[in-house]
Structures are given as structure tokens and as C-alpha cells.
Amino acid sequence: MRIVIAPDSFKESLSAENCCKAIQKGIKKILPDAATLLIPMADGGEGTLSCLFNSVKGKIIRCKVHDPLSRQITASYGIMEKGKTALIEMAEASGLTLIPPKKRNPMITTSFGTGELIRDALEKGCEKIILTLGGVATNDAGIGMAQALGFKFLDKKGKEIPKGAYGLKFLDRIDTALVHPKLKNTEFFLCCDVKNPLCGKNGSAQIYGPQKGASPKMVKEIDKNLFHLSKIIKKDLGLSILKKAGTGAAGGAGGGAIAFFNGKVQSGIKTVIELTNLEEKIKGADMVITGEGKIDQQTLFGKTVAGVASLAKKQHVPVIAFCGQISGEIKKLHDLGITAIFSIVPGPIKEEESLKKTSLYLQRKTEEVMRVLKIFIK
Structure with missing residues (x-):
């Protein structure tokens, strides 16, 4: 048998x-x-990295990055397919499990560490990034990871906005002049089976904000800030992400990855089935x-x-x-x-x-x- x-x-x-x-x-x-x-x-969320590297020939890379509270930690990602493809799990650097329950606050947590992993992969020659969305402590719509790759999110005075979902309300302009040069030639595939939009009653803040430590008052503010971000993205990048399915995944990072990295959403479980x-x-x-x-x-x-x-x-x-x-x-x-x-x-x-x-x-x-x-x- x-x-x-x-x-x-x-x-x-x-x-x-x-x-x-x-x-x-x-x-x-x-x-x-x-x-x-x-x-x-795994279904493309938390735990995907460790699962896949039991079945797929590849190499685990460890590097120093910043956690959601901007503390330095060591996080991992995988490189496979002759060094051309990186598998990056958002939960590794931006995960909810990295933050004790009493310190969880999506108003200030940042996805910057995930961006640092992406940057390291680009500098090692990867041309394809598989980014698994889920299990994060953040609700910043991925602006943190974009900041790590050279995007500038500026207020009306031309200063960078504060980290986390709180800073989004001050956003006036997105500056792409110093974006990492390898980004434009890199394919991004977003492993995500969440269909939630960026904001609204089924959006990332309303549905997932409380588990990240958001109070009812915070949920309303984050939702409003995400809506504001979507307007700035449309103005400066020419993309309408507000109603796209999956943009609410990983605290809005699904929407951010679509807008900033031209990411393509694909089924997490289908990706894992294919790779294994x-x-x-x-x-x-x-x-x-x-x-x-x-x-x-x-x-x-x-x-x-x-x-x-x-x-x-x-x-x-x-x-x-x-x-x-x-x-x-x-x-x-x-x-x-x-x-x-x-x-x-x-x-x-x-x-x-x-x-x-x-x-x-x-x-x-x-x-x-x-x-x-x-x-x-x-």
C-alpha cells in the first residue's frame, strides 16, 4: 500500500x-x-517557506532585517531555480508572531523588513519573486516594503510620512525617482487566496485589523487612511486598486504589491501544488x-x-x-x-x-x- x-x-x-x-x-x-x-x-500563507524547501531543491538565505516594530532580527527566505527565483514569506520579517500581543499596534507596525528581504534577493540576482501574503502584524498596505526598495512617501512639506498605517493620512505624493533599478525587470507573483478588497466593510482593516491589535477606533482610522492611499496611488501611479480582489490581503500589502511592484495575484495552494x-x-x-x-x-x-x-x-x-x-x-x-x-x-x-x-x-x-x-x- x-x-x-x-x-x-x-x-x-x-x-x-x-x-x-x-x-x-x-x-x-x-x-x-x-x-x-x-x-x-501550505496554502501560500504562513509556513509556506519551510514546507516548500522540504520538497524543492533550493537554498535558504538568512539576513538581518527589521521586524514590524523596527527592531533588528534575522529572517529567512529561499532561492531556487538556479538562483533566479526567490520565495519570500511576509510573515518571516513582518509576522504577527514576532510581536507580543500587548505590543501589537497596526498604526505603527511596518512591513519594511519584507522589503529588505526583497532587496537582498534582487541584489543576489533573482529575477522572479514569489511573495506569500498572510500572517502579518502590519496594516500599512505594503508601503514599508516599498520604502525599503527606494519608494518615497511624502507629506505636503516633502518629508517622509511616519511608518505604519497612521502615517498614511499625511501622504501627499509618491516619489519613485530612487526606486531600486532592478525592480522594473523583476516579476512578482503574490500567493494569496484572500479575496478581500483594500478597504470598506470587507476590507483589510475591518476584517483583519482586530487580530493585529487594532481597536474599533483604530479600525475606522486605518480604513479611512487606506482609502486615502488608494487615491494617491491612482493620482501618482495611474492605478486603481480600490476594488481589486486580494488587495486587502496581508494588511493591504496585496494592494501595495500590485501598485508598487506590478504584482500578479495567484492562488497560494495552486502555487504550492505546482512547486511540490x-x-x-x-x-x-x-x-x-x-x-x-x-x-x-x-x-x-x-x-x-x-x-x-x-x-x-x-x-x-x-x-x-x-x-x-x-x-x-x-x-x-x-x-x-x-x-x-x-x-x-x-x-x-x-x-x-x-x-x-x-x-x-x-x-x-x-x-x-x-x-x-x-x-x-x-
Whole structure:
């Protein structure tokens, strides 16, 4: 029996790599002769870098950059395809996890560090940047990363505006005279499955601002500032980004990357599937096992489980999905290609304890499923 193991991470508890290992342990305990292929997955957001570099031949680059509060840190990105393509995860330098909850404030946090990673990649000769959007502490619409690449965001007096979403209200003019010379010949692909616009009731501040530390008052101000930014972008760069899907991703960095870098939005999970060559690896498998922390209606829209299941369905390979929590109507998920969905949680339990024991619960649930499967193996 050949089983492909391709889960996403269980957020805040277990990485995709460790999910793979837990599932493999459960399989081997019951079916020791089963051949297993471990392919840690991600949907183009946080964790994509570590997942891809388990499957793709490349080199990890570490460099000194600034975190969202402008403190110096060491962050990583990957270079692949003979040094011509860089994979940069925004969460590496601008991530929410870099800032303690009490210090989170999107009015002042900046995406400058992500721009420093991009600059380093350009100077190493990369001509294509794959930028994964998600998991950021910022709501500055990517002006920080643009500043690191030479863009000047000036007020009416010709002075640079303050960092973060707060400074956007002072913006009067975007100066591109000193933009990094290699930028114009570089392709940017934005891994993003978020469809939210830049601002408005479904915009980045309204939907994601609170998790970045924004109070209701801040949310309103940030939303207003983002609208102002969109007007300046239209005036100075000739681009209308206000209603474009995905511009609200990563605190508006999706919109910024489209405006400043001519970025092209593409599905995160499709990008990961392509780079890991998952379709080829599923061919001839007897089963695929996938999973993520929560399976619900959102799973249908660009999440890892949906991407893996639809790929397996095309090849008539059954799919088992594990999760911590199942929510909502799941018939559409079955229609998508998931044969069966199992929650790994053993019963009523505190979330804290559940998060600590995710690996154990995942292994145990895998064992139980394999016991049932073993009945039918001759």
C-alpha cells in the first residue's frame, strides 16, 4: 500500500512537517509495510517557506532585517531555480508572531523588513519573486516594503510620512525617482487566496485589523487612511486598486504589491501544488491523507485540504482528512473529493490542552482509521 501524506499545519499547535510525522507514525504502527510519502503543505500563507524547501531543491538565505516594530532580527527566505527565483514569506520579517500581543499596534507596525528581504534577493540576482501574503502584524498596505526598495512617501512639506498605517493620512505624493533599478525587470507573483478588497466593510482593516491589535477606533482610522492611499496611488501611479480582489490581503500589502511592484495575484495552494509536484506524486497512490486545524466552509475557498482533495479526485484516489474542529455543512467537501473527515479531538476538552497534544491525538486517530482499513486489506 502506498499512502501520500500531505497536510497543512494545525495552526498554533503543530507544523505541517510534524503533522506528516505524526500521521506516518500512526500508519506504521498498524500497517508497518505501507510505503509513505511525506509532503508538508501550505496554502501560500504562513509556513509556506519551510514546507516548500522540504520538497524543492533550493537554498535558504538568512539576513538581518527589521521586524514590524523596527527592531533588528534575522529572517529567512529561499532561492531556487538556479538562483533566479526567490520565495519570500511576509510573515518571516513582518509576522504577527514576532510581536507580543500587548505590543501589537497596526498604526505603527511596518512591513519594511519584507522589503529588505526583497532587496537582498534582487541584489543576489533573482529575477522572479514569489511573495506569500498572510500572517502579518502590519496594516500599512505594503508601503514599508516599498520604502525599503527606494519608494518615497511624502507629506505636503516633502518629508517622509511616519511608518505604519497612521502615517498614511499625511501622504501627499509618491516619489519613485530612487526606486531600486532592478525592480522594473523583476516579476512578482503574490500567493494569496484572500479575496478581500483594500478597504470598506470587507476590507483589510475591518476584517483583519482586530487580530493585529487594532481597536474599533483604530479600525475606522486605518480604513479611512487606506482609502486615502488608494487615491494617491491612482493620482501618482495611474492605478486603481480600490476594488481589486486580494488587495486587502496581508494588511493591504496585496494592494501595495500590485501598485508598487506590478504584482500578479495567484492562488497560494495552486502555487504550492505546482512547486511540490504533488499531482505527479499522487499518481498511483492508494490513499491520500491531508488535514488542517479547522475544516469548515472556508476550506472550499483555496485552502490546502480543498486543493489536495480536488487533485486526488481527478486521479480517483480516496482522501482522508483530519482536523481539530469540523464546522458547518460538509457535503460540499465530500463532493470536492474528500472521502471522509475525522476530528482528532477525543472528546470535550479545553482548547489549551488540545493544542498541546495535537501530535498525539493525530497519531492516535490515524491508528484507528488504519485499523478499519486493515480489515479490508488482503
